[in-house]
Amino acid sequence: MATIDEVLGKAKDVADAAGKKASEIVRKTQIRMEINSLEKEIAATFEGIGRLVYDADKSGEDIAELKEDLYKTIEALRKKIDALRDELCEYNGAIRCKACGAINANDSVFCSKCGEKL
Ligand SMILES: [Zn+2]
Numbered sequence: 001m002a003t004i005d006e007v008l009g010k011a012k013d014v015a016d017a018a019g020k021k022a023s024e025i026v027r028k029t030q031i032r033m034e035i036n037s038l039e040k041e042i043a044a045t046f047e048g049i050g051r052l053v054y055d056a057d058k059s060g061e062d063i064a065e066l067k068e069d070l071y072k073t074i075e076a077l078r079k080k081i082d083a084l085r086d087e088l089c090e091y092n093g094a095i096r097c098k099a100c101g102a103i104n105a106n107d108s109v110f111c112s113k114c115g116e117k118l
Pocket of ligand 1: 098099100101102111113115
């Protein structure tokens with residue numbers, strides 16, 4: 001027969017596990033929303049580059065430096081998305097390929113899509 005402490009201990013474990021699962025779900029939702037927002041930011045930056053290039057072609061203005069800054073902005077946003085996708089993979093018990101972005105099972109040694117070592 002279980003003691004009261006054992007029963008209470010088990011109840012606490014179940015409550016802790018449920019709490020952990022709930023906070024994991026919240027974080028995964030947050031990550032997906034952040035990725036979505038960053039993707040929109042990238043799209044807006046690309047649109048801005050297009051407008052800038054068009055205006056510069058019309059006016060003959062040199063925008064090389066400005067374009068370079070915007071490219072760096074896009075790269076930085078993509079890195080943030082990669083980090084968030086990696087975090088999501090950890091929650092889902094998966095590994096994301098650094099080369100092609102494919103999601104692989106946790107015990108994979110090579111990427112199932114491109115063959116890259118994981
Ligand atoms: Zn790959």
